[in-house]
Amino acid sequence: MTNASTKHNARKRILVTGGAGEMGAYACRVLAKADEVEEVLVADRDQEKATKLAGELGPKATPLTLDISDADALTDALTDVDIVLNTAGPFYRFGREVLSAAIATGTDYLDICDDWEPTLEMLALDDAAREAGVTAVIGMGASPGTSNLLAVLAMDECDTVDTIYTSWRASAAHFPRAAEGKEFADATAAIEHWVHNCTEPIKFWRDGGLIDGYGLEETTLTYPGVGTDPVWVCGHPEPLTLPRVRPEVRESLNVMSARRGLMDAIAAIAQRVRAGELDVRQASEELLRQPNLSGRNAGPSPALPSNIFAVAEGTKNNRRVRVGAQATVQPEGNMGEMTGIPLAVAALMAARGQVVKPGVHGPEGAIDPKIFFHDLAQYAPQPPVEGQEVYEVVSEFID
Template sequence: MTTMRKNEPTRVLVTGGAGEMGAYACRILAGAEEIAQVVVADRDGEKAGKLVADIGAKATALQLDISDAEALASALADVDIVLNCAGPFYRFGREVLSAAIAAGTDYLDICDDWEPTLEMLELDEAAREAGVTAVIGMGASPGTSNLLAVLAMDECDTVEKVYTSWRASAAHFPKATEGKEFADATAAIEHWVHNCTEPIKFWRDGGLVDGYGLEEMTLTYPGVGTDPVWVCGHPEPLTLPRVRPEVRESLNVMSARRGLMEAITAIALRVRAGELDVRQASEALLRSENVAGRGAGPSPSLPSNIFAIAEGTKGGRRIRVGAQAIVQPEGNMGEMTGIPLAVAALMSARGQVAKPGVHGPEGAIDPKLFFQELAQYAEEPPSADTPVYEVVSELID
């Protein structure tokens, strides 16, 4: 089994390393003094080679198909940490994690599917026996969202409800290429449509329940106000109750302009009725009108960034707590996902993430330290005394 010592230069393998998410992580790791080697592993070896040529001498390229179990095992044998950025996780999440456990290699990924999250949590005992620390869902949401939830929950003596939220926006839709009236559906759009249309599991009444996404509810952020939000199928609701077992309700929700959510809700009903598959539904969404701008309704008043809310008690009184990062990297989905993953990997390399077993981010990562580290990759890094996150609270009548 690979044994990693604190402050020892670390070797990291990044599967899907030349992809949109993995490339950002590779760039950061290749420039960090804690890292001795970054293996950019990708099914597209040429693309991996181009990235390596751009990021420096610490990086090496490896053409790797993670469905080849023998090749994957060989790649894992010579590294201390693997960052798994190669989806889809419903096919490869458990397989890569199992291989990492067999190799004694610590593991982090950006899985944002609830199904493989449950499958990978089943490997907790095997990871603990192997001395392997595995952190699943360490991107934006899940990832930073989970750690914001910890900051909010830590203000409560007991927690009844915890919500993680992110902004859904048609501004993130792909643009049509020249000569086309509509954009082609991307994997990211299909993934979102899948989460909104297929059965999901979430945490309600103190346990896992089956349901569908897009349930509308209202959410209040202290000092900001109340807005409608819509339930999404995501990993956060499945892992957060593991650190606060008293939680009765844990949901991941989307804030958005109403027009966008009405469009996806109408399309979801057609998927559930068997009229459309996910691919067709994604294309229909991209052709929908009034999903962006003023035509979609007013912009939500809730925070535009990822945030978390906890409701519970403190000192015998009911309390609501909100948490959000106020200094962090901004930009595209690759940056917002790959950079948090890299930050967590660097913390692992320093010995700051060392808890054998399979965990959501909240189970193994110190959120206060994480957000201090994450803020250093903002466009304008903070000064020493600048707050990098906020935690605000109010009493509930």
């Protein structure tokens, strides 16, 4: 039996479900180079892809053919690892299942779940995780993930918080391109997920509690010193977890900033889904056929920051205050980088004993944002020089 100090100083065996996929592969690339890691298991249903990636990553990487829908195989795979990173969706199907297996085997757990439904299901396992001594961090990607930790930085500048927004940029520039010889692109899982969040019923935090609603509700948001613009509500996990660390919060919303033409198009399609005319797959394909979704034809570019950011409103020194936070040095590129690298950074913090809090938490409940953003900045295209700030926190009084 090892003591706690020895446990956290030892190098870790980390298993990544969906390890050969777009998100998981970026996490595996970071882990395979890290001193804190003894072995990274690239676990995937696709044996050929897992073997190829592990070969590229070097001696620390081991391929593992794993179908996480096989409960016995999943339990066997987790029995001898220290940490599991779950990047294999859909999380409404596999989030609770993989977390339950991790709790049963005493394996610490992190994932990139960005659906509100499985977030609530996994939070319900909090007592079981505490009893097992398992630390589980759910939604540790870009949004949710980086966004939650920016929210902490913003909220920490307030004595009390009544409203917290997490925001990200929706852009048709990220849509898939049509294959050669085809007029329109095929809908991807990412597009379907976005359309699902915009068209299906969601839960968010308002008047101090969870309420039912729909995405695409329009409101306005101000980032201190930058400007004010329309934003649209999205069905993400941040609104469900952030009030757990600041119970006084009255409203918590995840919102999208975008050119209005794009949001008008998705709003029109959402109405057709809600009327039963289209299902999510059909709606996703229809969206990709719409003209004028990007560039000047879709309207002016939003004035709000293009990065993921957070805005908290509350009080400080008995005055109303608004606080914004965003990373200024961070990885760039595709969604795989923006999601997989933050997950790996948090996993390495866990390997060093910097994320030790049994139970099921959103990122804000278990991860120190200052350490996280310092570590995340090292994976930027141009890492920071000594003394350079890697995030900003700006505020203004609004009374």
